[in-house]
Amino acid sequence: MRTSALTAPAAVLIALALAGCGTATPAANPQPSWVGAGASSAPSAAPSATAVPSPSAAAAVFAPGNPKGKAVVPAEARAVNTAKPTRVIGNGTPASCTSKAVVAAVAAGGIITFDCxxxxxxxxMTATAKVRNANGPKIVLDGGGRITLSGGGKRRILYMNTCDQAQGWTTSHCQDQDHPQLTVQNLTFADGNSTGETAEGGGGGAIFVRGGRLKVVNSRFIRNRCDSTGPDLGGAAIRVLSQSKGLPVYIVHSTFGGGPGLGGRCSNGGALSSIGVSWVVLNSLLTHNSAIGHGANPARAGLPGGGSGGAIYTDGNLFTVRLAGTIIQDNHAEEGGGAVFFVSNDRTGTMTIEGSTLRRNPSDGFETRGYPGIFFLGARNPTVTSSTLK
Known part of the structure; x- marks a missing residue:
C-alpha cells in the first residue's frame, strides 16, 4: 500500500524545489528464470578472451522482464523483424564473433544479427561500438537471446551521439533529428563501465545515447557502472540526452539487475538516467540497482553531489515517465528516490504508474510524502492506478 514518508530536512526539499536539479501485486521476490542462484548464474565477463561460452550455457534460459506484466505494447515499441538482416556477425562459430566484428557492424549500420x-x-568488447550517424537511418542489434556484450568492467559498450562530430553530422540541428533510430533487442549488456568518460557529462555505463531515437526490447543489463559521484551524471546501464521531437525511449520486457550482485551502480540512476527525455517502461524488472553518490543535486556544500534515483533518475523541463506492468524493487538511493527520482524544473512534467509494483526501495535522504521510494517535482502528483507502492 502507499504510505507516507518524508525524511528529508526541509531545507533540502526547498532548495530542490527552487533550484531544480541541474541543467537539464505479483508474487513476492520475483526473479527472472535466468538468475538461478544469484550472480554466478549470469553471464560473466571474460577478461582474457574476446568471445567465450557463457557459464552454464546448456541450462541458460533467456527470459528478461516481468513475465506477469500486462501492459499493452504499442506497435512502435515492439521488436524489429530481423528475418532478413543487413549483416551478420560471425560464421557459425564462437571464435568468429569478436569485438572487432561488433564494432565494424555497428559502425556500418542496418539490421545486425549474430551467428556464433x-x-x-x-x-x-576491447573497444566501444559506436554508431555512425550517416549509416541507417535504422540500426538494429539483435542477439537472439544468446549473446552477451561485456565491457569487461573497463569500458562503455555502445555509443550513439548525433552531435558528436567524430561520428559525423547529418543535419544542422543535431540535437533534434529523427535518425539514427537505434534498437537493441534480445541481448545482454554486462559489466559496462563509463567511469572517467567526460563527454556530454558522462554516464551510460552500458549504453550512451544523445539524439535520434532509442528502443530497448527483451534485453537485460547486469553489473554496469558509471562514475560514483557527481550531481547530475547517471545511468549505470543507460544514459539518454534528448530524443527526436520529445518522443519517448521505450524499455520493453527488459531486466536491469534482477538479483543480488547483478544491479547497476552509479552516482545517480543505478539503471536509467536522462535529462529532458521521456520514458515508457513496459513489463520490465528493475531490481538491486543503487545510486551511490553523496550530496544530492544541487550538491550540498562540501559534497560532490549525486545519490538520487536508485533505479531511475530523470531531470529536465517538459518530459514524462510512464511505468506499466513493471516491478521496481530492492533498489537504493543514498539521497532521494530509492526507486525513481523525477524533477521537472519548470513543473510541466508528469508521471504515471499503471499495473506496477514498487516496493523495498529505500531513500536514505528524502522522498515525496505518500509515494514510497519516489521523489517527485512536476505538474501534479504522480497518477497511480492498479499499482502497489510500499
Whole structure:
C-alpha cells in the first residue's frame, strides 16, 4: 500500500524545489528464470578472451522482464523483424564473433544479427561500438537471446551521439533529428563501465545515447557502472540526452539487475538516467540497482553531489515517465528516490504508474510524502492506478 514518508530536512526539499536539479501485486521476490542462484548464474565477463561460452550455457534460459506484466505494447515499441538482416556477425562459430566484428557492424549500420553457434556466448568488447550517424537511418542489434556484450568492467559498450562530430553530422540541428533510430533487442549488456568518460557529462555505463531515437526490447543489463559521484551524471546501464521531437525511449520486457550482485551502480540512476527525455517502461524488472553518490543535486556544500534515483533518475523541463506492468524493487538511493527520482524544473512534467509494483526501495535522504521510494517535482502528483507502492 502507499504510505507516507518524508525524511528529508526541509531545507533540502526547498532548495530542490527552487533550484531544480541541474541543467537539464505479483508474487513476492520475483526473479527472472535466468538468475538461478544469484550472480554466478549470469553471464560473466571474460577478461582474457574476446568471445567465450557463457557459464552454464546448456541450462541458460533467456527470459528478461516481468513475465506477469500486462501492459499493452504499442506497435512502435515492439521488436524489429530481423528475418532478413543487413549483416551478420560471425560464421557459425564462437571464435568468429569478436569485438572487432561488433564494432565494424555497428559502425556500418542496418539490421545486425549474430551467428556464433547454438550456445550462449559472451563477447568481451576491447573497444566501444559506436554508431555512425550517416549509416541507417535504422540500426538494429539483435542477439537472439544468446549473446552477451561485456565491457569487461573497463569500458562503455555502445555509443550513439548525433552531435558528436567524430561520428559525423547529418543535419544542422543535431540535437533534434529523427535518425539514427537505434534498437537493441534480445541481448545482454554486462559489466559496462563509463567511469572517467567526460563527454556530454558522462554516464551510460552500458549504453550512451544523445539524439535520434532509442528502443530497448527483451534485453537485460547486469553489473554496469558509471562514475560514483557527481550531481547530475547517471545511468549505470543507460544514459539518454534528448530524443527526436520529445518522443519517448521505450524499455520493453527488459531486466536491469534482477538479483543480488547483478544491479547497476552509479552516482545517480543505478539503471536509467536522462535529462529532458521521456520514458515508457513496459513489463520490465528493475531490481538491486543503487545510486551511490553523496550530496544530492544541487550538491550540498562540501559534497560532490549525486545519490538520487536508485533505479531511475530523470531531470529536465517538459518530459514524462510512464511505468506499466513493471516491478521496481530492492533498489537504493543514498539521497532521494530509492526507486525513481523525477524533477521537472519548470513543473510541466508528469508521471504515471499503471499495473506496477514498487516496493523495498529505500531513500536514505528524502522522498515525496505518500509515494514510497519516489521523489517527485512536476505538474501534479504522480497518477497511480492498479499499482502497489510500499
Amino acid at each position: 553457434g547454438p550456445d550462449p556466448l559472451t563477447i568481451t
